[in-house]
Amino acid sequence: MLSYRFREGVHVAFGESVVVTTPYATRLNSIQQSLHIDRPTDSLKILLRDLLDSGVSREHISCLDDSLSANTEHLELLGKLEYFYTKGLLSVEIIGLEGPAISLNPVKSLLHRKTAPEGDYRIRFSRFVSVQPLVDGLQVTSPLSSATVRLKDQRLFPILMQLVSECDEDSIKEALPNDLRVHYADIASLLLSSDVAGVCDDQGVADVDQEAIEAGWTTEDLAFHCHTRGQMIDLCRHRSILASNDKKQLPAKHQRIILCTAALPVPSRINHNLSFFQVVRERKTIRTYQEQPVTAAVLSDFLWHSMHIREEILCDPGLSRAYSGLLRPVASAGALHSIELYLCINRCIGLQTGFYHYDSCNHSLGKLSDLGEPCLQMLDLAAASTCRAPQVASVSPGLGQRPDVLVVMSSRYGRNASLHQQTGLSYALILKDVGAIYQQLYLVATALGLAPCGLSFGSSELFEQASGLSSRLECSVGEFMIGNPLSMDGYGLRAGSDLRP
Ligand SMILES: Cc1cc2nc3c(=O)[nH]c(=O)nc-3n(C[C@H](O)[C@H](O)[C@H](O)COP(=O)(O)O)c2cc1C
Known part of the structure; x- marks a missing residue:
């Protein structure tokens, strides 16, 4: 199952109109971005509450309201879900038989949904990724990525080694546990959309890396540059650093x-x-x-x-x-x-x-x-x-x-x-x-x-x-x-x- 939920730091205020406050702010004065939704339908309000609480699967949307027989409202809700996704507000989690397996967690206020191409293709991790152990899994991130990917199910850890070099669809599927193989398309989309992985060209270079490699960026310089020159920051990340340090x-x-x-x-x-x-x-x-x-x-x-x-x-x-x-x-x-x-x-x-x-x-x-x-x-x-x-x-x-x-x-x-x-x-x-x-x-x-x-x-x-x-x-x-x-x-x-x- 694939489930969406508002990421950490998103707040929703319900009223005649709904205000969604994002965790993204300008570096200069910490003004948080917010989205205003005028006169939301009841189904949209239910969707927003579910995104805050239990999470929402694609199938779940069609059951939000019995009166959703007309396809238009269903499509509108899907459109809103996609809108929140592209604004970097939704965490996406794929759940297998042994619980949460892999998740995408946005870190920027712009995210493009990508899917694996048709036909023959190979994908690999970006050369700039790093892996961080966290209590609930291994986090894969890169200075170029718009989201981090977290491998939560230990059975997925081998794909870390595998995606260091180019892999075709079959070899990735083979590395997935049986219950997750049916989710291959979603897993590939999650890796590609986050930009921690990309589709390879003839030389084996991932599309996400091409310009940075051509220019000769090192991982350290790229990380330093991206960290210090982005206009928007993720307040959750910065606040947690601050909280741990009361500077004299x-x-x-x-x-x-x-x-x-x-x-x-x-x-x-x-x-x-x-x-x-x-x-x-x-x-x-x-x-x-x-x-x-x-x-x-x-x-x-x-x-x-x-x-x-x-x-x-x-x-x-x-x-x-x-x-x-x-x-x-x-x-x-x-x-x-x-x-x-x-x-x-x-x-x-x-x-x-x-x-x-x-x-x-x-x-x-x-x-x-x-x-x-x-x-x-x-x-x-x-x-x-x-x-x-x-x-x-x-x-x-x-x-x-x-x-x-x-x-x-x-x-x-x-x-x-x-x-x-x-x-x-x-x-x-x-x-x-x-x-x-x-x-x-x-x-x-x-x-x-x-x-x-x-x-x-x-x-x-x-x-x-x-x-x-x-x-x-x-x-x-x-x-x-x-x-x-x-x-x-x-x-x-x-x-x-x-x-x-
Ligand atoms: C940040 C910086 C680092 C430099 N590093 C060196 C160095 O390691 N060795 C050296 O001989 N000159 C160094 N230089 C001097 C440059 O080589 C010099 O500025 C450049 O060749 C242009 O010559 P000019 O200063 O006479 O205009 C450095 C200059 C700057 C501003």
């Missing part, structure tokens, strides 16, 4: 326990005669350094104009979610500024080598340790990763130069989570903040005549060892190198020296 606010300003403080010279007013547009025009990546190291004075300017705290502010005042934010020269989503700067100082005139935290409130450096093994490894990783850059393809990894200073950006994830756990955007916004900081560091370094280079490779493990912090609390999310630039002919470069009109 982390303070906006971050103090570290340090060995000693290294005062930085008072930041100067930059006087390099470079206009903003000249800086923008001149900005470029430089990965080779002069003999002469950077100075504490220039490093001080670099940090001040990039990341010092201008002001602490109260964000969303008057609302229950009011929180303290920061203003810095660089922008940050929600003024959260969860990113902290750490410096591996390899060589710098006026400062000891070592691993430092930038105290962006007091504009000073707090020394955490000498340059130990993890820091040296971070510097080597940075040097080696410059050899993958397009302009220096011929340089061997051993030839990359260690920067004078390696800036490591870490994020206090909890700052973003306190505001964005519900929207699911915490990590996506952290990475966007990192991008803003990269550009800020590039522009300020250019204005100061430094050699800037953003990096793609970094190690959260090495940062964890160097900082002594659990990466669950504070994790490295970006790296940036600076030094004094060396021109291609071996001479030192100065800001503005390469100016073209």
Whole structure:
């Protein structure tokens, strides 16, 4: 038997008209979508109540009202059922002799009913599916799917292995227990409609996967993208995450326990005669350094104009979610500024080598340790990763130069989570903040005549060892190198020296 029921989170208010409130809401302000049905017939009201309570089978609809002899009302009810299905409001369950066997549970507010094609065809799971064990079975899901599929009857578990590769109709039927074989068409429709499986082309690629595979998406990137860029969210999923976590606010300003403080010279007013547009025009990546190291004075300017705290502010005042934010020269989503700067100082005139935290409130450096093994490894990783850059393809990894200073950006994830756990955007916004900081560091370094280079490779493990912090609390999310630039002919470069009109 195949049975429909309203999915979790659907509410129905009965009155002269009926309002069906859905669990789907906009991410921005949690406004739930609802459907209004004017002047519903009595049969429709019965259908709605049954969908809320015991569930409805297709056959059941014809018995809702004895007076349903006229086919039109029967068809109307079927039409309404289909409408709720396409709006992602109905869970569908196939029940065999041993109870519930397999179900489809929508997670998006749009679902297309699909059926297996006529003739010869093969179907398989999407390459992007994952399987999660739950108390009532195994849940199959994919970032691309509009619904999850739950295998509830253990006798169906073998089809998990089978559908990893292409299967024709006969081989799937053979894998089904006898009592479920008669439901083959419904089971195939349930797998295809959810998009956890698709019909294969000649190369064995499921139709649901074709564009993602062609573009080269990895499962992880696709999951991250779909999770953070969808406009609508399923409130049930997000609320259950929230309920399990009563988040405390982390303070906006971050103090570290340090060995000693290294005062930085008072930041100067930059006087390099470079206009903003000249800086923008001149900005470029430089990965080779002069003999002469950077100075504490220039490093001080670099940090001040990039990341010092201008002001602490109260964000969303008057609302229950009011929180303290920061203003810095660089922008940050929600003024959260969860990113902290750490410096591996390899060589710098006026400062000891070592691993430092930038105290962006007091504009000073707090020394955490000498340059130990993890820091040296971070510097080597940075040097080696410059050899993958397009302009220096011929340089061997051993030839990359260690920067004078390696800036490591870490994020206090909890700052973003306190505001964005519900929207699911915490990590996506952290990475966007990192991008803003990269550009800020590039522009300020250019204005100061430094050699800037953003990096793609970094190690959260090495940062964890160097900082002594659990990466669950504070994790490295970006790296940036600076030094004094060396021109291609071996001479030192100065800001503005390469100016073209
Ligand atoms: C996010 C990001 C990551 C980067 N990763 C590296 C890297 O790992 N190694 C490197 O040498 N350059 C890296 N770069 C610098 C780019 O290679 C450089 O921006 C690009 O080649 C264009 O050159 P330009 O900056 O001089 O315009 C990175 C830049 C950015 C913004």
